[in-house]
Amino acid sequence: MTLVINNLKKKFDKHQAVDGISLTVEKGEMFGMLGANGAGKTTSFRMTLGLIDPTEGSVTWGGERLTYKRTHLVGYLPEERGLFPKLTVKEQLIYLMRLKGMKKPDIIRELRHWLERFQVPQNENKKIEELSKGNQQKIQFMAAVIHKPELLILDEPFSGLDPVNTDMLKDAVLDLQKAGTTIVFSSHQMRNVEELCEDLIMLKQGKAVLQGNLRDIKRSYGIKSVSVKADYDLDFISSIKGVVKLDKSNDGAQIAVQSEEVAGEIFKQVSAKGFVRKFEVEEPSLHEIFIDKAGDTDE
Incomplete structure (x- = not known):
């Protein structure tokens, strides 16, 4: 039924x-x-x-x-x-x-x-x-x-x-x-x-x-996540057009981007600066989508 x-x-x-x-x-x-x-x-x-x-x-x-x-x-x-x-x-x-x-x-x-x-x-x-x-x-x-x-x-x-x-x-x-x-x-x-x-x-x-x-x-959600690990400063990524958010860690950064094309531009620029230990494009988690769509409480 x-x-x-x-x-x-x-x-x-x-x-x-x-x-x-x-x-x-x-x-x-x-x-x-x-x-x-x-x-x-x-x-x-x-x-x-x-x-x-x-x-x-x-x-x-x-x-x-x-x-x-x-x-x-x-x-x-x-x-x-x-x-x-x-x-x-x-x-x-x-x-x-x-x-x-x-x-x-x-x-x-x-x-x-x-x-x-x-x-x-x-x-x-x-x-x-x-x-x-x-x-x-x-x-x-x-x-x-x-x-x-x-x-x-x-x-x-x-x-x-x-x-x-x-x-x-x-x-x-x-x-x-x-x-x-x-x-x-x-x-x-x-x-x-x-x-x-x-x-x-x-x-x-x-x-x-x-x-x-x-x-x-x-798959259809616009904002995606890019995980980068490298041995140099990644602050410059925040100035790339289409980057929504940059969260740095001790050995890399998690970057929210608007599209896979933006992810490609990030890869192009970080690889030009030196060795990249990790570069991965991930679909957004449901948690990230929830925060974006309904993150503020309704109480």
Whole structure:
């Protein structure tokens, strides 16, 4: 089934939180939604799930709105985590998954599978309040996936996790995608989006400022990066026409340029001055594109 968001808008009093975004996510696709705090990511997710009504526009999953009767098809990891601190992990997940229509033996089997996968089987009968923040987040993720949803929405899933747990969660997300789950997630951590997504939308003040295939975006983006290492002063590069920025280091420089033609001119001039130990033209990182397109916060 396909997720279709069409001209979605949401206004709270005089504040336009989401302003006309449209996107299509096919079955089994991993789609990234980027933006600074206040860009409209969470509001978009809540409208997608039917938790709040849009001011204008529509959201359909398989041609129909997502309503409570279809909740068993959807998994949701909210940015603001919401677990009952006095319940044990087992009690918590049995309660939540019963709401999804699962039977208790199936819940316990899946619970133990995920506890083993996340290397925390000892936490089954611990209270939520006894767990670290990282382990609480694993339980929240489990609550979003144990019922095997067809559509999974993850709002800042890697926020606050250490590198080991981040990689563990990434592997789980990728395996779910391989199994056919459609996944939409938000993040302000560009590296995670680059590793996981083929397609994305970047929001600023509720509007899409960039959208499409990540590879195409990076290839078509005007500003590129040149890495140079040489044993002489590279300050002169900043005066070359088309150089946007020069960042020097102990043994070289990182240069933002407007085009590959500018990179060619840099190579011509640095090689004329002496031996060049490294010269590499790189596509811009998603982080660099994000800073350029939506770098100032929307709060």
